[in-house]
Amino acid sequence: xxxxxxxxxxxxxxxxxxxxxxxxxxxxxxxxxxxxxxxxxxxxxxxxxxxxxxxxxxxxxxxxxxxxxxxxxxxxxxxxxxxxxxxxxxxxxxxxxxxxxxxxxxxxxx
Amino acid sequence: xxxxxxxxxxxxxxxxxxxxxxxxxxxxxxxxxxxxxxxxxxxxxxxxxxxxxxxxxxxxxxxxxxxxxxxxxxxxxxxxxxxxxxxxxxxxxxxxxxxxxxxxxxxxx
Numbered sequence: 001x002x003x004x005x006x007x008x009x010x011x012x013x014x015x016x017x018x019x020x021x022x023x024x025x026x027x028x029x030x031x032x033x034x035x036x037x038x039x040x041x042x043x044x045x046x047x048x049x050x051x052x053x054x055x056x057x058x059x060x061x062x063x064x065x066x067x068x069x070x071x072x073x074x075x076x077x078x079x080x081x082x083x084x085x086x087x088x089x090x091x092x093x094x095x096x097x098x099x100x101x102x103x104x105x106x107x108x109x110x
Numbered sequence: 111x112x113x114x115x116x117x118x119x120x121x122x123x124x125x126x127x128x129x130x131x132x133x134x135x136x137x138x139x140x141x142x143x144x145x146x147x148x149x150x151x152x153x154x155x156x157x158x159x160x161x162x163x164x165x166x167x168x169x170x171x172x173x174x175x176x177x178x179x180x181x182x183x184x185x186x187x188x189x190x191x192x193x194x195x196x197x198x199x200x201x202x203x204x205x206x207x208x209x210x211x212x213x214x215x216x217x218x219x
Binding site: 032036041045098102103 | 116142144146152153154156159161167169198200202204206207208209210211212213215
């Protein structure tokens with residue numbers, strides 16, 4: 001059974017810093033990996049989707065990488081802003097379902 | 111474009127009462143549909159998924175059930191709610207990636 005782990009569980013940084021969120025998974029036979037953002041009390045917003053054949057995806061200040069063989073993905077956020085404060089969830093898809101990590105709660109201080 | 115609707119947004123129900131949460135998808139046919147639950151401070155737990163009408167797979171034994179009466183409709187139900195059923199329920203469909211509804215906050219009192 002696929003297990004997804006995210007570290008750190010929480011992160012607090014000053015505005016302007018570059019930061020990296022980590023995600024690891026136990027079963028490398030994935031179809032894709034997706035990073036989501038969740039604001040308190042809200043649903044999940046998709047940030048980046050990486051197919052199993054891809055190594056990275058970029059959107060604005062966000063860059064996600066995938067190393068399938070080692071079971072790892074990172075989400076890089078450049079020049080962080082207070083509006084980036086949220087919980088970031090990593091999810092991997094095997095077969096017909098997607099497994100989630102517990103998330104990293106990010107706080108960016110002005 | 112594809113959209114997913116989930117309602118109600120919040121719900122407070124007494125212990126022992128029934129439950130029905132509805133999710134509908136627009137702009138796609140024969141989607142894979144999912145129900146997840148997120149307990150306070152915890153990750154998302156897959157409850158049910160469906161690959162077609164009348165086809166439901168359950169991930170964990172629980173007090174809940176799911177049904178898919180139409181291609182783009184997915185319903186989460188319970189005959190008698192327990193306190194432990196409280197949580198944030200999310201419906202999703204999968205295309206290239208997953209798209210989630212806005213969630214239902216259920217509080218069982």
